Amino acid sequence: MENIQHIIQENEKGNRLDLVISTLQEDWSRTQAQFLIKEGHVTVNGKTSKPNYKSAVGDEVLITIPDPEPLDVIAEEMDLDIYYEDEDVLVVNKPKGMVVHPAPGHLTGTLVNGLMAHCKDLSGINGVMRPGIVHRIDKDTSGLLMVAKNDRAHEKLVQQLVDKSVTRKYRAIVHGIIPHEYGTIDAPIGRDPKDRQKMTVVTKGKQAVTHFHVLDRFKEFSFVECELETGRTHQIRVHMKYIGFPLAGDPKYGPRKTMDLNGQALHAGVLGFVHPRTEEYMEFQAPLPAYFEELLIQLKNDR
Numbered sequence: 001m002e003n004i005q006h007i008i009q010e011n012e013k014g015n016r017l018d019l020v021i022s023t024l025q026e027d028w029s030r031t032q033a034q035f036l037i038k039e040g041h042v043t044v045n046g047k048t049s050k051p052n053y054k055s056a057v058g059d060e061v062l063i064t065i066p067d068p069e070p071l072d073v074i075a076e077e078m079d080l081d082i083y084y085e086d087e088d089v090l091v092v093n094k095p096k097g098m099v100v101h102p103a104p105g106h107l108t109g110t111l112v113n114g115l116m117a118h119c120k121d122l123s124g125i126n127g128v129m130r131p132g133i134v135h136r137i138d139k140d141t142s143g144l145l146m147v148a149k150n151d152r153a154h155e156k157l158v159q160q161l162v163d164k165s166v167t168r169k170y171r172a173i174v175h176g177i178i179p180h181e182y183g184t185i186d187a188p189i190g191r192d193p194k195d196r197q198k199m200t201v202v203t204k205g206k207q208a209v210t211h212f213h214v215l216d217r218f219k220e221f222s223f224v225e226c227e228l229e230t231g232r233t234h235q236i237r238v239h240m241k242y243i244g245f246p247l248a249g250d251p252k253y254g255p256r257k258t259m260d261l262n263g264q265a266l267h268a269g270v271l272g273f274v275h276p277r278t279e280e281y282m283e284f285q286a287p288l289p290a291y292f293e294e295l296l297i298q299l300k301n302d303r
Helices: 017-022 030-038 111-118 151-162 235-242 290-301
Strands: 002-007 042-044 060-065 081-085 089-094 142-148 167-175 182-186 189-192 195-201 209-217 221-228 266-274 281-285
Touching (some): 017 042, 089 111, 182 235, 189 235, 195 235, 209 235, 221 235, 221 290
Parallel strands (some): 142 266
Antiparallel strands (some): 002 060, 042 060, 081 089, 089 142, 209 221, 266 281
16 A cells, blocks of 8 residues: 655646646546545545545645555466557457456456456556456457557547547448448437347437448348447447348347357457547558358358
8 A cells, every 4th residue: 555645736726636636647547536536545634535626725635545456357368469559559359259358257268368468557447357448349249449558548548439539340241131322320229128138229228320331232131331430239230130130140139040150240340549649540450350251252152
């Protein structure tokens, strides 16, 4: 356990307490400062305070940094497909069949297990079970993910998701022949009241917007590119089912008679964002996995 003392200076007068604390260490974020305050690890003139307390010149701030919470997730050496990495962010191409983060009863073999063996400096904002995870893709969806290596990077990447400025394009094979070239699905998504394990379009759900473009058509299927404006759970899978073109191979949202692909034919192929430190736009592309390419060849031959 470590203590940090700080006396409020003239240039900090009137500033919120959480803002002041976030500037005391280079790698501290506003979120981390708020956590310390709310958990009672910060006193002002000997008394606990609130994040929005307005600082006064001469205030004595004492921060007690708790020992880090032990992480029960096991680091596992994996052959990760890393597309980019620096001190702030990492971009990885997740294979089909891999879970992103551990959960009770499933603590090994996840992307997080591999990331922990690959690098020790991951953001802690999402807790000990999801270090560095800014967003996720489903177990049977392959493709690109951005991972934060510190809290400041995490906050800036999340803000881009909130601002809908992250580029996320997916390739998918869906049942049916979509008659038009382009479309936008703007339909709110929430828990299915009939099945809590599923998501569905519901009136009181969260706003969800998916843009799609037909790339090719086959005898009974269409090959599409979907671009996310929002990022709701199972969004593409739910939206394509909603308009009558469910994903091939999808055991949860697809038709009873679908392809045996061990999960939906969905690949997060393009990921673009503004780097949290350099503020330069970066974009990455991951090719379709082998099974997906082979499926496309098969569908073309059957046409």
